Amino acid sequence: MKTIFRWLLASAMVFAGISHMFWARKEFQAQVPDAVSEVTGIDKDGVVLASGVVEVMLGSALVLFPKDRRRVGRILAAFFVAIFPGNIAQYTGRRDGFGLDSDRKRLARLFFQPVLVTWALWSTSRSHV
Secondary structure (H helix, E strand, C coil), X not given: CHHHHHHHHHHHHHHHHHHHHCCCHHHHHCCCCHHHXXXXXXXXXXXXXXXXXXXXXXXXXXXXXXXXXXXXXXXXXXXXXXXXXXXXXXXXXXXXCCCCCCHHHHHHHHCCHHHHHHHHHHHCCCCCC
């Protein structure tokens, strides 16, 4: 079961990463906090492209490096935590993107991030629970 969920997560990450680079770049820019560009000097489009590359790499690593899956799972979980401020910025800035066009929808999205963190850790853990 974990293998199936790990492959689903890997596929979702690769798909999301590719979408960052092509058809959904503007949508993802709604999630980049203004402070990120101010601090790094990288414009929002650059941040979206870079995070897309990271997502493709992490998704691929979940499948390509089975011996390192626990480490990759922890890195992916940390990535989900690291991008959470973007989701908060989308909510507090009332930025539309991906059909999140109301405060209620943007707030609901915030509760999905812990699910992703848990999914990454569980699907890459050694236990059989």
